[in-house]
Amino acid sequence: MVLPKPTSEYKMPDNSIPKEAAYQIIHDELLLDFRPKLNLASFVTTLMEPESDKLIMESINKNYVDMDEYPVTTELHNRCVNMIAHLFNAPLGDSEDAIGVGTVGSSEAIMLAGLAFKRKWQNKRKAQGKPYANPNIVTGANVQVCWEKFARYFEVELKEVKVREGYYVMDPVKAVEMVDENTICVAAILGSTYNGEFEDVKLLNDLLLEKNNQTGWDTPIHVDAASGGFIAPFIYPELEWDFRLPLVRSINVSGHKYGLVYAGIGWVIWRTKQDLPEELVFRIKYLGAEQSTFTLNFSKGSSQIIAQYYNLIRLGQEGYRNIMENCHENAMVLKEGLERTGRFNILSKDHGVPVVAFSLKKKNGGHDEFEVSEMLRRFGWIVPAYPMPADAEHITVLRVVIRAEFSRTLAERLVQDITNVLHDLDKLPPKLVTGEEEKQENGGGVLVKRKSDMETQREITTYWRNYVVAQKAIKRQKVAAS
Numbered sequence: 330m331v332l333p334k335p336t337s338e339y340k341m342p343d344n345s346i347p348k349e350a351a352y353q354i355i356h357d358e359l360l361l362d363f364r365p366k367l368n369l370a371s372f373v374t375t376l377m378e379p380e381s382d383k384l385i386m387e388s389i390n391k392n393y394v395d396m397d398e399y400p401v402t403t404e405l406h407n408r409c410v411n412m413i414a415h416l417f418n419a420p421l422g423d424s425e426d427a428i429g430v431g432t433v434g435s436s437e438a439i440m441l442a443g444l445a446f447k448r449k450w451q452n453k454r455k456a457q458g459k460p461y462a463n464p465n466i467v468t469g470a471n472v473q474v475c476w477e478k479f480a481r482y483f484e485v486e487l488k489e490v491k492v493r494e495g496y497y498v499m500d501p502v503k504a505v506e507m508v509d510e511n512t513i514c515v516a517a518i519l520g521s522t523y524n525g526e527f528e529d530v531k532l533l534n535d536l537l538l539e540k541n542n543q544t545g546w547d548t549p550i551h552v553d554a555a556s557g558g559f560i561a562p563f564i565y566p567e568l569e570w571d572f573r574l575p576l577v578r579s580i581n582v583s584g585h586k587y588g589l590v591y592a593g594i595g596w597v598i599w600r601t602k603q604d605l606p607e608e609l610v611f612r613i614k615y616l617g618a619e620q621s622t623f624t625l626n627f628s629k630g631s632s633q634i635i636a637q638y639y640n641l642i643r644l645g646q647e648g649y650r651n652i653m654e655n656c657h658e659n660a661m662v663l664k665e666g667l668e669r670t671g672r673f674n675i676l677s678k679d680h681g682v683p684v685v686a687f688s689l690k691k692k693n694g695g696h697d698e699f700e701v702s703e704m705l706r707r708f709g710w711i712v713p714a715y716p717m718p719a720d721a722e723h724i725t726v727l728r729v730v731i732r733a734e735f736s737r738t739l740a741e742r743l744v745q746d747i748t749n750v751l752h753d754l755d756k757l758p759p760k761l762v763t764g765e766e767e768k769q770e771n772g773g774g775v776l777v778k779r780k781s782d783m784e785t786q787r788e789i790t791t792y793w794r795n796y797v798v799a800q801k802a803i804k805r806q807k808v809a810a811s
């Protein structure tokens with residue numbers, strides 16, 4: 330009998346194994362992942378209804394790009410685009426088709442929106458006989474990493490408005506000051522990743538209109554509504570952040586965040602046909618009928634699109650409103666619970682994406698937010714700690730994203746566990762680690778600041794590298810000896 334060899338991490342096995350065995354091996358290994366529902370770091374949906382799970386499985390074998398073969402799927406996609414465009418108040422007639430597309434997420438949506446702005450700006454500059462080699466984009470320093478990716482991949486300079494202590498989003502006044510003739514757009518965020526705060530798109534629009542009038546430019550606005558796009562229309566309907574503002578030319582939203590679909594779906598909507606340069610849209614003929622596409626990838630699954638459509642018609646405006654109100658209430662339960670401990674500053678706003686961002690008022694004995702985060706893992710909670718963006722890097726926050734599946738019971742339980750962690754931290758001795766520059770006086774003794782996370786990380790990496798090199802050397806010796 331041939332005994333199965335243990336699975337190598339590097340090479341595909343030579344032989345097959347029974348399907349039941351393969352399933353069990355992978356299933357067991359995956360048990361060591363954390364539980365998605367307790368992952369409070371993520372905005373992305375981890376629970377849908379069984380009926381939508383069923384639809385997802387029924388469509389898992391359909392490639393979305395085969396539009397001629399799966400015309401109904403294409404039709405459902407287009408209905409999603411129309412419904413979302415109406416939600417964002419696109420200037421459309423009742424039965425007019427909106428301009429937009431489903432993507433893998435907001436990142437792809439933002440690449441497409443950014444490309445459209447870059448091309449429009451270039452075309453205009455060319456027509457004016459002006460240089461068009463140095464486009465830039467103005468954002469807050471609090472932008473999500475995908476904007477930095479867009480800037481680097483597509484060679485656009487990223488001009489970031491710095492944030493400051495007490496104000497953690499893009500200041501519209503400073504953003505407009507930064508705009509010049511090479512600015513392809515200003516990107517505002519509806520729901521900052523750091524603290525959920527909505528940027529003031531209305532003020533940005535008004536200031537930019539004024540500047541455009543003075544200069545003769547027509548710098549547009551993009552709204553990154555990755556997290557807020559499915560919240561504001563339902564619980565803050567009067568807030569003007571969308572196509573009601575004339576300079577807002579495109580908006581992205583993540584279907585897999587508050588659109589309540591599993592990971593793998595985003596949307597980008599343009600205000601009008603004129604805002605998407607025709608030459609970026611491809612007309613392809615080889616799969617049957619002619620299709621027009623504007624995406625970065627060709628093939629992709631249909632399931633997420635169908636799941637989005639399911640949510641839109643199953644929940645309707647009423648359902649989304651109830652869920653978002655509920656998320657907001659749970660955020661308030663958590664916020665008030667944290668305030669009651671008297672130990673935290675709250676850095677999120679009551680009005681915004683249901684996120685609670687908080688930092689320690691006083692770091693007793695040098696114990697900081699990173700330790701709170703680490704100790705919460707013992708209870709199964711994933712609550713990330715991270716520094717604020719420039720120029721507020723000296724402030725560290727803990728952030729909890731309240732998703733639809735996070736119940737009030739869990740919110741109360743989390744407050745309890747955070748309180749327990751604070752008690753445990755208070756009982757720990759003060760941090761005493763070597764490190765020269767940042768000494769703090771503490772009574773008679775000298776308290777030395779703990780190693781930075783970067784230093785710790787570097788140490789661990791070095792340790793592992795040495796360990797792996799040593800293991801390889803031992804293996805080589807053994808092979809040479811045999």
Ligand SMILES: *Cc1c(COP(=O)(O)O)cnc(C)c1O
Nearest residue numbers: 434435436473522553555556583
């Ligand atoms: C999550 C997020 C993104 C990236 O979205 P994906 O859908 O994960 O690609 C971009 N911007 C903001 C503000 C976000 O919250």
